[in-house]
Amino acid sequence: MNTTTIIDYLKTSDPSDLFAKAKQIKAETVGNKVYLRGLIEYSNRCAKDCYYCGIRVSNTKVCRYDVDEQSVLDAAEYAWRKGFGSIVLQSGERRSREFMQKIEGLLNQIMTLTNHEIGITLSLGEQDEDTYKRWQDAGAKRYLLRIETSNRMLYEKLHPKNHNYDARLKCLETLQNLNYQVGTGVMIGLPFQTLEHLAEDLQFFQTMDVDMVGMGPYIEHVDTPLFSTVGALRATPLQQVENRLDLTLKMIALLRIQMPTINIAATTALQTLDLFGREKAIEIGANIIMPNLTPLKYRENYFLYDGKTVVKDTFDDTIADLEVRLAQIGAEIGYNLHGDSLHYKSKP
Numbered sequence: 607m608n609t610t611t612i613i614d615y616l617k618t619s620d621p622s623d624l625f626a627k628a629k630q631i632k633a634e635t636v637g638n639k640v641y642l643r644g645l646i647e648y649s650n651r652c653a654k655d656c657y658y659c660g661i662r663v664s665n666t667k668v669c670r671y672d673v674d675e676q677s678v679l680d681a682a683e684y685a686w687r688k689g690f691g692s693i694v695l696q697s698g699e700r701r702s703r704e705f706m707q708k709i710e711g712l713l714n715q716i717m718t719l720t721n722h723e724i725g726i727t728l729s730l731g732e733q734d735e736d737t738y739k740r741w742q743d744a745g746a747k748r749y750l751l752r753i754e755t756s757n758r759m760l761y762e763k764l765h766p767k768n769h770n771y772d773a774r775l776k777c778l779e780t781l782q783n784l785n786y787q788v789g790t791g792v793m794i795g796l797p798f799q800t801l802e803h804l805a806e807d808l809q810f811f812q813t814m815d816v817d818m819v820g821m822g823p824y825i826e827h828v829d830t831p832l833f834s835t836v837g838a839l840r841a842t843p844l845q846q847v848e849n850r851l852d853l854t855l856k857m858i859a860l861l862r863i864q865m866p867t868i869n870i871a872a873t874t875a876l877q878t879l880d881l882f883g884r885e886k887a888i889e890i891g892a893n894i895i896m897p898n899l900t901p902l903k904y905r906e907n908y909f910l911y912d913g914k915t916v917v918k919d920t921f922d923d924t925i926a927d928l929e930v931r932l933a934q935i936g937a938e939i940g941y942n943l944h945g946d947s948l949h950y951k952s953k954p
């Protein structure tokens with residue numbers, strides 16, 4: 607698909623053809639299974655200062671935590687026993703020997719505890735090659751690192767000077783060279799973002815030949831510079847909240863058509879904008895859901911954006927609810943399967 611066609615689809619008020627095509631391609635490739643990744647938000651301590659993010663280092667209102675070791679292990683064991691197939695360990699970015707070793711230790715323990723059966727995805731930011739390698743040796747198979755926006759100028763507008771687009775890109779390449787399954791993603795409906803930028807993002811995923819993508823709507827956080835400076839600015843329809851859901855769904859459908867065999871996540875941010883946001887995404891292209899397994903007492907401190915869903919139900923109830931919701935759209939959970947990216951598996 608060329609850029610003009612993509613932009614036309616992003617603009618259209620009737621995406622039914624696009625969605626039908628994406629549904630069909632999904633049915634022929636990844637099928638109707640949805641794979642679960644139990645999300646453990648390990649820590650909200652972060653050295654980065656991204657202008658849009660609620661847990662940025664300069665936000666002094668945040669109560670900082672590291673989930674205690676036993677709780678991480680309990681969450682991983684829960685995921686394993688429930689047949690989730692895999693977990694995601696996510697946290698704010700920290701680069702230190704201590705952090706590297708802490709994660710390495712956790713990975714080793716999780717692998718032992720789950721009989722080496724659980725798949726582990728990491729989402730721990732930019733690290734050096736040695737760190738990525740050590741974590742891989744300790745059991746991690748996949749890594750998520752969103753580029754946030756593939757447009758360099760927009761990236762620079764959304765980050766302080768010492769955050770480097772090229773360094774982030776380099777990390778993605780390092781991860782690929784190490785043979786991780788690599789995922790990236792972007793936010794949709796950011797201030798200053800245009801439809802051209804979103805078309806570039808889709809192009810970027812293709813050029814980078816990534817295995818997984820997680821993209822979701824940008825959602826304001828009141829205690830961030832982006833909100834205080836441009837929070838009220840609604841210059842183009844792209845930034846209007848009600849359009850971000852639509853745009854995200856269109857982006858997911860376009861991506862499924864463009865990269866039929868990758869894994870695409872239906873993100874938590876989608877659910878924040880619409881109670882059925884994740885199910886809508888699954889219907890037209892996504893095949894991954896990341897149920898939150900962060901222990902409840904830590905959860906409310908991992909606020910990347912406002913209104914983030916903090917589920918108070920038990921984990922069992924959440925899964926039972928998800929099963930019903932998925933059944934309603936003809937999808938089913940792929941229990942006890944890692945649900946590796948078919949795209950990755952087909953690489954030489």
Ligand code: 5AD
Nearest residue numbers: 658659752823824825827875910911
């Ligand atoms: N709105 C939506 N997503 C956000 N993230 C961070 N801040 C926001 C926000 N305000 C996303 C980033 C990051 C992921 C963990 O959370 O894309 O990579």
